[in-house]
Amino acid sequence: MYNEKYPSELLQNAVEAIGSLPGVGRRSALKLALHLLRQPAENVRHLTSSIDRLRNEVRYCSVCRMISDGDICGICSDSRRDHNTICVVESVRDVMSIEKTRQYTGVYHVLGGIISPIDGTGPSDLTVAELVDRVSSLVKSAAPESLEVIFALSGDVEGETTAFYIYRQLAPFGIKVSTLARGLGFGDDIDYADELTLGRSIANRQIFRP
């Protein structure tokens, strides 16, 4: 019998699999599947094998939990970086965003998520214990006041809950703990800023250095 929606089961399976990706609707999935059909077989094989290899062979840095091709990532194994400053982020993507700014020379710690009771994500689902272990090792060889943990987490309730939870775990070590500056974006118009951001920008105003 002819399936009115799909002329081929192979096409249907591929469209459904592609359509399950986030942000890819059924219509674009069909477009992509038909595009792949028109490509040379080796190009399609290259696409699928690079996805398979990523999923099956990728490793995570044993120090910071960043994606890595080896046991220790390129940042953690770079002696020119400041290993006493640890920037705590939610995800791999956050590391990539901060690296792109070229403003940061310390190292990272990837939590692998954020504390969210609604999503059922608790501290034990994240790499919080590993961060505490890292700091605990560092204080054995360096003065606590030379160590810093920076929270680079989202500004919502989950981000603040996570920062607060980790802060309490780190408090006994007496190290410096900081968080990203928040305020108006560079180039932002005051008229268009939301009240919360504008209010906090005034409260956290900084010395003018012309």
Add this chain to the structure above:
Amino acid sequence: MYNEKYPSELLQNAVEAIGSLPGVGRRSALKLALHLLRQPAENVRHLTSSIDRLRNEVRYCSVCRMISDGDICGICSDSRRDHNTICVVESVRDVMSIEKTRQYTGVYHVLGGIISPIDGTGPSDLTVAELVDRVSSLVKSAAPESLEVIFALSGDVEGETTAFYIYRQLAPFGIKVSTLARGLGFGDDIDYADELTLGRSIANRQIFRP
């Protein structure tokens, strides 16, 4: 050395391959790659294998050149359809669009493209010869006036060139040749219609049947 853009070569390869798909930017490619990393391995395997199978195992109907799981597609093997009426389309997607309307009970012929001197696509790159063969076989067993070829091609220069080229090939058979009705869309406002469409709608006006 640490690659500033990608923390892992596996990630870089996957992002570049995914980013080469049409309509997928580098940013969404990274998002998709990191999403796939968080999925169970069997889900990722299902995605890549359904793409590989589509590309390597799909077949084309030996009659109409539509995508098919077998030698003859579901439409061409359906005896309830009118095999004396052939709708000529550019692509697989066009067949799927027309099927969705449930208004057409004939069969199809998929050209696999459109004549376009700019893109270097000529009649020999399309399945025009196969269409002529099909019609030539049909006129041996049926009266020419009972046969119809419908052009369901785009309304641009390429579509019209293609229709005209095929029309000339089919003219000797004396069969009926038609093309899709063009005019204002249902529900379209006259104020907003473009001049060409409106002009042709008047020229091709139809008897009012209330």
